[in-house]
Structures are given as C-alpha cells and as structure tokens.
Amino acid sequence: MVTVRGVLDDAGMEHGIPEISLGSRAGECAxxxxxxxxxxxxxxxxxxxxxxxxxxxxxVNEESHLVLLAHEYGHHVQRLSGVLRASAERADESAESFPESLRGTRRKELQAECFAGMFVARAVEDGLLDRRRAVRLVETPGSAKMADTHGSPANQRRWRKAGFREGSTSACATWTAPNDAVR
Known part of the structure; x- marks a missing residue:
C-alpha cells in the first residue's frame, strides 16, 4: 500500500502528527x-x-467521531503537501465566479474524504481498527448538512471508499475529476 507518509517522503516534503485540540478556543483560527x-x-x-x-x-457515536477525525487529518495532509495553499490561491482567482469557487471548495473537501479513507485503511493495517468496523465507517453516507461545500453525501462516501479501497493518493484526484463526481 502506498501511504501518504511515503508519498510525502518521496517528494521531500515534511510530515508529522498534527496537534489535536478538544477545547473550544481556537486562538487565531477562531x-x-x-x-x-x-x-x-x-x-x-x-x-x-x-x-x-x-x-x-x-x-456519542464513536464511529462518527473517528470519521470526522480522519477527514480533518486529510486536511492536515493537504496542508503538508501544499494542496491547501494552492486551493486558497485558486479560490482567490475564481472569487468572481461563485459556482466555480464553490466547486473548488468541494474538490478540496472531497479529497480530504478520500484521504480519510486512506487513514481508516491504515488503521486497519496497523491493527488499530477491525476491518468490518472500518468498512462500516467508509460505507456510511456523508452529511447532507454541508453538501454545498463538502459534496453530496453519496460523493463523500464515494471518495472515502476510493481512498480506503485503493490506499493511494492517486485515487484522490478530485481536482481532475468530472464535475458530477464533486457535486
């Protein structure tokens, strides 16, 4: 399995474990x-x-918490690899076109879902999560609450499953995917 860490190593990029904050204060990010x-x-x-x-x-659904953590870890990988910076620059360029800007946001969020699938697959590989439970996690439909920015529940699941199944960053190519795959 190609791991995100391996890809970052091969590209000479930094990697590391993110800090995790459970408090409601987010400092400058707030x-x-x-x-x-x-x-x-x-x-x-x-x-x-x-x-x-x-x-x-x-x-108190632990599985939902794990999927959420995995998604946010996907954003951590995007930050380390430069995707978040490039995404912000692209958003600035397309700011005049709201639909295009929103599509870019969904591409970023759905790529994080795909990386979340890779995160869950790695947890199985490392013996931290049993495969049956992991499959249930990646099969769970996404949230409709933020579908405008995070993609449809079906597409959230589609990309999460791709990352889990393929275990490769190439499976997470949301930036070149057809528009219907990122709606």
Whole structure:
C-alpha cells in the first residue's frame, strides 16, 4: 500500500502528527469560524474538535467521531503537501465566479474524504481498527448538512471508499475529476 507518509517522503516534503485540540478556543483560527461553527476544523497544523461541538452535532457515536477525525487529518495532509495553499490561491482567482469557487471548495473537501479513507485503511493495517468496523465507517453516507461545500453525501462516501479501497493518493484526484463526481 502506498501511504501518504511515503508519498510525502518521496517528494521531500515534511510530515508529522498534527496537534489535536478538544477545547473550544481556537486562538487565531477562531476568527475564520465566528459566523459559521463547524463541528471540527483544521488550522495551522492543529485539528480542532471542540468537545461540546462534536457532542452537540454527533452525539456519542464513536464511529462518527473517528470519521470526522480522519477527514480533518486529510486536511492536515493537504496542508503538508501544499494542496491547501494552492486551493486558497485558486479560490482567490475564481472569487468572481461563485459556482466555480464553490466547486473548488468541494474538490478540496472531497479529497480530504478520500484521504480519510486512506487513514481508516491504515488503521486497519496497523491493527488499530477491525476491518468490518472500518468498512462500516467508509460505507456510511456523508452529511447532507454541508453538501454545498463538502459534496453530496453519496460523493463523500464515494471518495472515502476510493481512498480506503485503493490506499493511494492517486485515487484522490478530485481536482481532475468530472464535475458530477464533486457535486
């Protein structure tokens, strides 16, 4: 299996374990999320999963928490590989075209879903998660709550399954996928 770490090593890029914050204070990142309160988010190398927000939005379902963590880890990989920076630059260029800007956001979010699938596959490979439970995690439909920015529930599942099944960053090519695969 090709791992994200292996790809980053081969490209001479840094990798590392992100910080994880369960508190509701996000420091400098908080200004980005003052109006919209996401369940969790990644900012500057830290995965923020405020306990109150996660419990309020997802309840005590551990599997939902794991999928959320895996998705945010996908954003961490995007940050390390330069995808988040390139995505922000692309968003600035397409700011005049709202539909195109929104499509770019979905491409970024769905790639994070694909990386989440790779995260879950690696957890199975490392013996941290049993395969049956992992398959259930990747088969779970995504959330319709933020479909405009994160893609349809079916596409969230589609990309998560691709990352899990293929275990390769090439399976996560949302940036070149047809528009219907990122709606």
């Amino acid at each position: 200004t980005e999320y003052e109006e919209v309160r996401p369940t969790a988010f990644h900012c500057e190398g830290t995965i923020h999963m405020p306990r109150q927000w996660v419990l309020s939005d997802l309840g």
